[in-house]
Amino acid sequence: MKVKEMRLPFSRRGSYLVISPIHKRGHDSNALYIRMIRGGDEKTGAVFKINLLDESDKHQNYEVEMTPHLMRISAKAGILEVCFSSERTIRMRGYGVRLELTAFTGSYDYALACPDGTLEINNFAEKRRFRLIPIEGKIEVDAPFEEEKSKFIRILCSPDHLNKAYEVALTDYKINYEKDLSIETSFQSSVKSAAEDFEIWKKNTLKVPEHYESAREAAAYITWSSIVNAEGLLTRPAMYMSKNWMTNIWSWDHCFNAMALIKNQPQLAWDQYCLFFDLQDESGALPDFSNDQYSFWNCCKPPIHGWTLKWMMDRSDWISEDRLAEVYQPLAKWTDWWFRYRDHDQDGIPQYNHGNDSGWDNSTVFCEGKPIETPDLSAFLIIQMDVLESIANKLGKNEDAFRWKKKANEMFTKMMEHFWTDGGFRACLSNSHKQVMSESLILFIPFILGNRLTDEHKTILLDSLITKHQFETEHGFATECINSPFYRPDGYWRGPIWAPSTMLLTEGLKAIGEYELSRKTAIKFCEMAAQSGMAENFNALTGTGLRDPAFTWTSSVFLILANELVDGTRWKLI
Template sequence: MMDILKVPFSRFGSFIVISPLHGKDNDNLYIRNIRNGDNDLGETFRLDVLSDGQIVPYKPVLKPTILRLEAAEGFADISITEAKVLQIRSEGVGIRLTGITGAYDYAIPANGECWEVNHSGQEIHYMLTPIKGKLVMDAPFQEQRCLKIVADFIPDPQTLEMDCAIEEYFTDYKKRSYLEFLKAQELVQNEFQTWLDHSLECGSYLKNGRELAAYITWSCVVEPEGKLTRPAMYMSKNWMTNIWSWDHCFNALALAENSPELAWEQFVTFFDHQAESGMLPDFINNRYALWNFTKPPIHGWTLKQLMENREFVTKEKLQEVYEPLIKWTDWWLQYRDDDHDGIPQYNHGNDSGWDNSTIFHRGTPIESPDLSAFLILQMEVLAEIAREVGKKEDAEKWARNSKDLLARMIVHFWKNDRFTAVRSGDHSVIHSESLVLFVPIILGNRLPEPIRKSLVEGLVENGFITEFGLATEKPTSSFFQEDGYWRGPIWAPTTLLIYKGLVESGETELAKVIAKKFCDMANKSGMAENFQALTGEGLRDPAFTWTSSVFLILANALLE
């Protein structure tokens, strides 16, 4: 089930990744540093297996805490034993690290048999330490850099065994020893097993999917560093190496039951970076936040579900998030309502999360009912928090505003027994057969019964529900594309939103049908970024955390 060509090798807390270079070199494995966001794959060394000084072919075998490179002459086991430490143990073969170097990169002897590699391009140092066997370096220096950096870890000639450590550091290396490989690897295995044990339970027939989802979510967490003030679950360690400001909500929901502290860290992390205006950045990583876009305000919807665990989501935690959530709500109402009609707008598809949805095919700004639905719920949650913290007038205001926006939303968007999207300003209707127009089902019983009924009938009768789940564009639409991003493929977040909305509307059987289709598909095809709606094939990034989290949530719900 775990294929290194699709699922990168890493561990909880680490910025070290081993994978191919997708789109650049799929035939070799590289040690990567994923600190530079998704514009840089971060390759630092190519990995090769050596026998008698020659590179030999190998087969990679990936398990959650160990990557084995199997060659005819022997094998090398790789484990990321600490967040900044990669250890390798081999029998019968050696390992070559070929530096992916540029200007100013160099290597020098350090601490006896060790070598320091200064990888200025990635702004990181590596200490290469032979523990058993020897390290042979080829790093000729010329002017301001080494022309090449090649590190060969050679087995002991008597035992044919080799052990080594590669450690990241920023400023100064402190000489140290490393645990024996098997002991260190055992500790990592125990750590992962604990994570797996705390992952949401699933039916036995989904065992493979659960283990894969648990590995992806565990291995995609990075430790606090730079801009990241809390442990953060990246979307992937392939190339989507950021956190986006709605993805984190789905990951928080999957952690809420068994790892509530980490769930809360995921939920509030974007509020650490909130602008004075109330806007949240589009994404963050350890280096920077992007402000060109944002993402939809699903945070009230998320918080409402987190609040089901009131032993953990205490009054103090609600007070922590109350003012940031107000600012986030007010930002949409103040800065995203250019025609002042009381209906907020999206200025770009990226702001909706549905980047290229057909509601945007005539341009922007667009007023879409999903945005109003999110804000209706968010204001309702603000009213609930205000009541709890003793702000009676605020509670009444937010409850009133929520009901008023619901009434405006229905008048504004409900046309001919369906929700529509319209251009901001002239309010001309956008022809679209996108699933996004069904997202208001999240309002459940707040919607009049005829509207709820029409939404459910529209999902079923218009063919959105394929053999594998919910297509994001009606399959018979002229805009439908098999790999069209938000114009057809099945996505995890939209599946969960619709599922929760159906449950809220009393349509539990239909919700379970959709959940089972999605879980069966992901169990077979893996935790891809999205899926071909008519075949169930995984598309784009093949190892995504919000897919893993939604799989765990829905698979767990199927046990009920």
């Protein structure tokens, strides 16, 4: 394929190194770049641009083929093969073409020839050093030093003799170079090792109906390759949202990834779930997002963690009392934080101070000002308190259990008094409680309350969702009614279909007994993802993938929903 059509980045489980095109101004969309994804998505992370040269030093156009374990970059004059021999080392082997690596240099960056014949490149922006090691052939560097840095760094890798292959390895490290033993193995052994690692992952990936098998393979690759090793602020192996563009972990995205792992990889699922509780502030708050180098605290994300934990407990006996004891106090502190710090008018109904706090960043419920009180937030907190009651009972904390049960029931009463109207749920401004005019799907998330809702409530909500408002399309439920004046085909949370909204809605529909509608919605999502890829979100009318095309929570939700289609038991079909 042409490089600019490449949708999935090339990486492997555990690595912070990635090879992909960069579709941003100032970069060549027809070229591949070696990137470093430490430190989040506010930068491209570009470290080297990959160029191929023929015998006359002329740059070659090239195309790319990729499997999970091998990338083949083909030009008219020859081929460059690339693999990861370990999480920190990329191997590159060329035939017929020479490899030129041009470094992205900033203040103080330099290249230094080392006594052992290797080359060190010190990249201050990435806070890393890179070691280029010749395995076969030779490397030449042009890096004129001016005052405090190399003016530019150009590295040429080529064979010792004409028509002979060459091979180099590129390793990243922080302070001191320690030889990566994977360099001692052959290129083919490195390819085989990566392939075997992926096959083990794929074997543990949720099973899906046979006609989704190619989509399962893509979802397996995206989730496998998006894992990074525990490092810096990340106390556990962590699944990034993407190694394409969205190179962080947000504090509700991780929940969906944990859900997809709990059946076959429970320890890794638990790592994903607990990751943000490891980062929890003393006040109880969780950061909006984190990466290995910093956490962002200006916003947060909705408290879906109780709902997530219950979902996983219902499907796995692995979550023992010891593990529940591990998470009980952090989950309690996170719940109390909302009542202590996000209820400015002290009416017992917590608020969102910004759209980003809800996860639905620009939803129309935020059109008329902030802070906003919304029924989804109340529903999440009620379920979270129900879960805390259940855990407290298991742990013998009887007084706590009574307190959580009382508080959940009181909040449900307040929620219905506060938000329920003749036509369903509303959102309102905090303090004045003026209703916000919105046709957002977020107002239907309280389906997850299940039998706390009366049959009349369920009927009114379903009629509003299906009949009165046009949310449903052939691909699923749009996040904004498609007849709304605010609907936008690529309007983020003002139209496109998202994995989390679909997951919450399908579970909510099951909770109120609407199994067939839930199943139909799941099938629509799976068909769309299988056709359009694991995109960040999708055009609700066409099903086309939008934004980042390699998203883990989309992959995880696809796998969860497709897996439940295998036997249908979650929809009471047998």
